[in-house]
Amino acid sequence: MSTPVTRTQVPDGVRDRLPSEAAAMRRLSARLDNVFRAWGYREVSTPVIEYLEAVAAGAANWGRREDLYQFFDRKGRTLALRPDMTTPIARLMATRLADEPLPLRLSYFAPVFRHRELRAGATSEIWQAGVELVGAPGEAADAEVISLACAAVRAADLTGFRIGLGHVGVVEGLFESAGVDPQAAAVLKEAMVARDLVAFEQGVARAGLSGERAERLLALVHFHGSYAEAVARFGGVGGRVAEALQHLGRVLEVLEALGVAEQVNLDLGLVRSLGYYTGVVFEGYLPGIGAPVLGGGRYDNLVAEFGRPLAATGFALEVDRLLMAQEQQGALAAEPGLDAVIACPPGQEAAAMAWAARLRAQGLAVEVDLLGRTGEELAAYARARGAARVLRPGVPSIH
Incomplete structure (x- = not known):
């Protein structure tokens, strides 16, 4: 039985913005847009509504279908509210932007929609600002978007920003070397996304892993150290793990040259809920905010889902978390009054x-x-x- 509602209510997971709140969002949008344009990123806009088939190209890789807002048009075709911006931009890059010279640098400021557990201020309408760098493989491109993320947060007058940096190849490679089957790997990744160490340890036990194989996986989720320590602990596994660590080392070298390496910490147990990532992954954090304010990474296979194989990387900032941090740090600019x-x-x-x-x-x-x-x-x-x-x-x- 549905819960009664009144015409003065709004649905769960969405909110009104009062004039001062809307003005703060507009000012933040302008600051971020100035930074993105200074780095050569051009703004695009995609429809809020997509065909389910287009959304599914990303959803098949990132989450559960039940997290989507789905409905039908008058012809009976299934539609969905976009759950992220990367997938529709991948569609755009493979179609209407197919003749543009590479690499493509695109930015956006827009809401996405996902069913989420509404706790600790979480919403189902998620305003994001972000960039996509398409057609540029390699550590220089990875370092560019990480550096741009730091510049964007700095433009919001926020301090204490840190990035946790990982690599899909480290996680996947360790799972392969430990003989973790796909079903067990899915359970372990879910626990890693939730940062639930107890569930991860239970998953390792249920997978029948013991000895050195189990120790490596447990060390992975607890690892927060230097690059040298990462190589010493996991480099001997070889294969995908060694290749991923080498790539991370080159990214860190570029970040050092760009002057932002001190804001980056290795987080080798980092797994993002959007499963289309193929290489470097990262999340950004600010003091006093109990969830990441930013997430991103490399997704070299997603654009190919729309018929155009292209390397790609990018990130998305969660706007409301940035606004919360601005309020906490006293960085919210006063709303301009009337003359x-x-x-x-x-x-x-x-x-x-x-x-x-x-x-x-x-x-x-x-x-x-x-x-x-x-x-x-x-x-x-x-x-x-x-x-x-x-x-x-x-x-x-x-x-």
């Missing part, structure tokens, strides 16, 4: 509005009081709107 409120006595509406028009043409923000307020009542309204002054007909002031 003036113009008093409007009865019968003087046309003159007051013409005056307002002249002031706006000078670049000022003004509004006309349409309720005929006077005296302290008008002054109180002007203070509430953040107006610098009250203008009255016949009283000399700004022109």
Whole structure:
């Protein structure tokens, strides 16, 4: 039986934004857009609604179908709200942008939609800002998007930002060397995504792993050390693990040259819920925010799902978590107020509005009081709107 609702409610997982909140989001969007453009990234926009077949190209790799918002059009075709931005941008890159010279640098600021457990402030409408770098393989491209992530958070006037850096090849390679079957691997990855060490240890035991094989996997989820320590602990496994570690080493060298290596820590047990990643993966954290504010990595196979094999990497920032961090750190810029409120006595509406028009043409923000307020009542309204002054007909002031 469904829960009764009223016309004044909004669905679970979504929210209204009041003027000050909407203004804070707009200011953050402008800052991030300035950074993205400075690095050569051009903004794109994709439909909120996609055919399920297009969404499934990513969903098959990243999550459960029940996490999607699905419905039907009038022709009976199944549609879905986009659950991420990377998949529709991959579609765009393989189709309408197919003739563009590579590499493609694209950015976005948009909401995505997923059914999520609504706890600790989680929402189903998730505003994201992010970039995709397509057609550029290798450590230089990986380092570019990581460096850009640091620059974006810095532009939001936030401090204490750290990135956890891992590689799919380390995790997959250790699972292969330990003989973990695909079903057990899926269970272990789910525990790694949730950072549930107890569930991971139980999964290792249920998989029948023991001795050195089990010890390596347990060491993986606990590892937070230097690159030299990572090589010493896992480099002897060889194969995919050794190759992944070598790639991470080259990425770290580029990040050192770019001056952001001190913000990056190796997190070899990092597994992201979006399973289309094929190489470097990373998440970003800020003090006082109990969840990642950023996630990304390399996804070299996703664009091929739409018929165009291309290497690709990118990241997405969770806008509401950045806004929360700005509030905590006192980095929220004050909402710009009005320059003036113009008093409007009865019968003087046309003159007051013409005056307002002249002031706006000078670049000022003004509004006309349409309720005929006077005296302290008008002054109180002007203070509430953040107006610098009250203008009255016949009283000399700004022109």
